[in-house]
Amino acid sequence: MDFAYDDRTRELAARLEQFLAEHVYPAEPVLEEQVAAARGTDREWSRPPVVEQLKSTARELGLWNLFLPGEHGAGLTNTQYAPLAELTGRSPWLAPEALNCAAPDTGNMEVLAEFGTREQQEQWLEPLLDGRIRSAFCMTEPGVASSDATNIETAIRRDGDEYVITGRKWWSTGAMDPRAEIFIVMGQSADPDDPSIDRHRRQSMILVPRETPGVRVVRALRTFGYDDAPHGGHAEVEFDEVRVPASNMLKGEGEGFAIAQARLGPGRIHHCMRLIGMAERALELMCRRANERVAFGRPLARQGVVREQIANARVAIEQARLLVLKTAWLMDTVGNKGAHTEIQAIKIAVPLMAQRVVDDAIQVHGGAGVSQDFPLAQLWVAARTLRLADGPDEVHRMSLARRELARHR
Missing domain, CATH: 1.20.140.10 (Butyryl-CoA Dehydrogenase, subunit A, domain 3)
Structure with missing residues (x-):
């Protein structure tokens, strides 16, 4: 194993270190001021102007979508990306999002890039890659021990050309952000009482646009007193008979x-x-x-x-x-x-x-x-x-x- 950084990694790391020193660290107190000013207003969960400014600068410097390999991203390997992600961790509230490398969007973009259809990628992956929208990942549930994913109870049922989603999620990171236009929801698409279906083949993932009738963002959850505004927060989300086209299914039933x-x-x-x-x-x-x-x-x-x-x-x-x-x-x-x-x-x-x-x-x-x-x-x-x-x-x-x-x- 040779862990010496190659030329591209060293060049990107040097560029990123300079970006952190000249733009990100000085922006941290500005972020605090803008977040405080937005508290209690309708802008509380909106992105502060300083974040958009940093994103623009990062794109100009070629520090964009570094996490994603292949045609959709920067083409870096995990070994190349590791020291760059480490640098962003020095300012976790600003640097990852400035580079469009922030969770949960990173994981959601990876899912769409690997499992999404061409239509799903055009509708959701491309604006995520461009930083125009954000997303949320809805897996954990308040009613079951979600550390065992086979416990998930949210129902995804086929009804003609649609799927109907009913359930309650929480710790859905990013869902408080009004720019989180698409939710990836995991639920049970098979009969939970059918013993012939393998317990790891009962779950599916489906794309649910935020504005779909029946989707309700209930509240923001706090972690040790922090609500993480305006960084998308960690929301409790209710899905009440939510109907989406059958084409919104990711990969296929049972693949969740x-x-x-x-x-x-x-x-x-x-x-x-x-x-x-x-x-x-x-x-x-x-x-x-x-x-x-x-x-x-x-x-x-x-x-x-x-x-x-x-x-x-x-x-x-x-x-x-x-x-x-x-x-x-x-x-x-x-x-x-x-x-x-x-x-x-x-x-x-x-x-x-x-x-x-x-x-x-x-x-x-x-x-x-x-x-x-x-x-x-x-x-x-x-x-x-x-x-x-x-x-x-x-x-x-x-x-x-x-x-x-x-x-x-």
């Missing part, structure tokens, strides 16, 4: 579970790439604070416990980065299925690593670390939440252990 697995592989590694960037920024802030602050007669940087935290953070970040790069390399060389073990491993290890590094950085900052004056509190919430998103730690450990046991059976 397979599509979900295909979607979540890249999504998980993208999250882990960005988490490394988040940890790097937290470590940078921790070191700066340690050099500036004096306690008990000497700088924090000379306190043994702080030095230990900094050293441990550097080791943990480097270990996580190597595991993510190995995973990216395997996905490029043997495919997502061949990298299944490593994908699960990074999903277990990297959020925990980032959570610990950010937590130590908060400690070094004292009260400032949990305030709005530093990004650390939001970084911690993001890392902690990702231990649930795209599958909880326990599910990944269970599956990973099962594979290890099978090797020695």
